[in-house]
Amino acid sequence: MPTPPTFSVGQYNTAAYMNSIGLWKVGSATAVYGTTTQLNISNIFTSDYRAYKIVISSLRYANANTTLSLQLLNAGTPANTASYDFAYRGLGSDGTVRDTNGFGGTSLSDLGCFNTTSNDYQAQVSFEVINPSLAVVTTFINMAASGFAAYPFTRHGAARHSVASAYDGIRLFPSAGGSFGAEVVVYGYRN
């Protein structure tokens, strides 16, 4: 096992140290239910890190039958050409198959689970974004959970944005429109 760095009294921590021992929180944002229709999270992908873990909790949508959609951002401008592909396996606790997939979308849909119109704090999604700040294809590994159902279910899988461009952020919005609530925390790792 690699030896972790030693911190002496008065020494401040840096991203370089954190890269050798764990995740570094690079930002957190909140979508306010009843107000926020889109959430732009900018300047989170930088040359400091190659990979990012994004945790979204307390998901709540104004409209039923809704998932969370994502677009990559560069200086506030969304990547919205037909270039998002995804394949997710899904399973309900009653055994119902919840698989979903898409190819060539203008956004990455089905990122989070759906129908969480109630403020029950039981839905969340955790995903990793690999190489978004480099001019290469961006890949995603996703795990979503919804507890707001007669039969709670999960989805997990992978996705990509097939355009080899660099981005500094993400845009989140509900697939069916309307406002949404969410607490988003972004971590960087592996320089």
Place this chain on the structure above:
Amino acid sequence: MSNPIITIYDASTNSQFNREMTDEEHAQYLDEIKNVTPLAVSNE
């Protein structure tokens, strides 16, 4: 009539604020959610 609200977080300043979408952004947004295929399953 007012346009929907975008919440913008900037990690470089660790700050967040709300603003109305511009008409162009609103048109783009409406076009985007129109393209989403409705889900085939419910949560019941």
